[in-house]
Amino acid sequence: MKFADRLNNVETSAIRELFKLLGKPGIISFAGGFPDSAMFDVAGIEAATERVLRDEPGAALQYGATEGYQPLREQLSAFMASKGAQDVAPEQLIVTTGSQQALDLLGKTMINPGDRVIVEGPTFLATIQCFRLYGAEVISAPIDSDGVKPDELERLIVEHQPRLVYLIPTFGNPSGATLSLERRRKILELAVKxxxxxxxDDPYGDLYFADAPPPSLLALTPTVPGSREWLAHCGSLSKVLCPGLRIGWLIGHPDLLARATMCKQFSDAHTSTFAQATAAQYLRSGVMPQTLARVRAVYAERARAMGDALRSELGDAVEFVQPQGGLFMWVRLTGARGQERDANALAKRAIEQGVAFVPGSPFFSQNPDPSTLRLSFATADIDRIREGIARLKKALAA
Known part of the structure; x- marks a missing residue:
């Protein structure tokens, strides 16, 4: 059987492959990028579902518009306004089956084989795979704790003339980095220039632990004339409500949305109307702020516990920046006192000790750093976090 040549450009996800090794009883996993299912507001979602079936069963159970269920588009417009993006009309967004579909639609509408795109180094693994599937050469832009470096990014833009630049400005996956306000404005200026x-891509921006992060690039576009035309914004309810509903959205230029809608028609006709109606009812109920407050408090406590455990158990064998939001801890092995510096080798020994993480190399489109690793603190309670880091110490010493 012969398959499309585009499949030669991608491999299966290293994270998904790792999950095959996690069947060992008692293993503590810091590998996944999932929210904690214990954080899902089951009662609130159940109430929203009941209201949908009582008040709008015909619309919710029928085929719907490819652009999205209009009541949800209206609620998402209000949700974005509550986060500082005041001028996003319902017609200026389309609903997608998770923000992953939004990225896929961008790949379909924007990328020709041989085009270059720029991403952060490191960045979301699925984005690298998605863009490569459409034939892109994926260029890596360096980052630090304040996100992508604008001067380096501009140099790469001039050199490679990319079709697009993909960023996770707030609590990035896997880096946890947050782009500073000054850099956000500079990025918008570069887009126009x-x-x-x-x-x-903003799936984590609502998961801050103390002070709110800087406004999104979308919210800042009124301060940089012309920048709205050159920005696409992807959002999601997966990390803040639940991933099972598969509710994401794409905000962009009308011409981009029109073409993305056409491509979505070919893919799935529309995102589940029942899921959209449920999400709309949930947002309309006004309980999202309480849900977010609870989630933020739990994840903040777990992030502190993981940082404390890394410092006390591994000491100078690792270095990291304490995250201020999101789901991830980005760690670099220093090799102090002759200890392991290869995260891939450490990952295998860690599995033997009953703890799992994701090595950092797959998150780089170029020049991978083999000393890096990603730990998620989202799905383990504090006792399991401490035990997991203790096991990681044993693996490092093995």
């Missing part, structure tokens, strides 16, 4: 599309 070089007329290049910037894609802002």
């Amino acid at each position: 070089h007329q290049v599309l910037v894609v802002e």
Whole structure:
């Protein structure tokens, strides 16, 4: 059987492959990028579902518009306004089956084989795979704790003339980095100056632990004339409500949305109307702020516990920046006192000790750093976090 040549450009997810090794009883996993299912507001979702079936069963159980269920588009418009993006009309967004579909639609509508795109190094693994599937050469832009470096990004834009630039400005996956306010404005200025599309992926921006992060690039576009035309914004309810509903959205230029809608028609006709109606009812109920407050408090406590455990158990064998939001801890092995510096080798020994993490190399489109690893603190309680880091110490010493 012969398959499409585009499949030669991608491999199966290293994270998904790792999950095959996690069947060992009692293993503590820091590998997944999942929210904790114990955080799901089951009662609130159940109430929303009941209201949907009582008040709007015909619309919720029928085929729907590809652009999205209008009541949800209206609620998402209000949700974005509550986060500072005041001028997003319902017609200026389309609903997608998770934000992953939004990225896929951007790949379909924007990328020709041989085009270059720029991403952060490191970045979301599935984005690298998605863009490569459409034939892109994926260029890596360096980052630090304040996100992508604008001067380096501009140099790469001038050199490679990319079709688009993809960023996770707030609590990035896997880095946890947050782009500073100054850099956010500079990125929008670069988009206008070089007329290049910037894609802002923002699944984690609501998961802050103390002070709110800087406004999204989308919310800042009124301060940089012309930048709205060159920005696409991807959002999701997966990390803040639940991933099972598969509710995401794409905000962008009308011409981009029109073409993305056409491609979505070919893919799935529309995102589940029942899921959309449930999400709309949930947002309309006004309980999302309480849900977010609870989730933020739990994840903040777990992030502190993981940072404390890494410092006390592993000491100078690792270095990291304490995250201020999101789901992840990005760690670098220092090799102090002759200890392991290869995260891939450590991952195998860690499994033997009953703890799992994701090595950092797959998150780089170029020049991978083999000393890096990603730990998720989202799904383990504090006792399991402490035990897991203790096991990681044993693996490092093995």
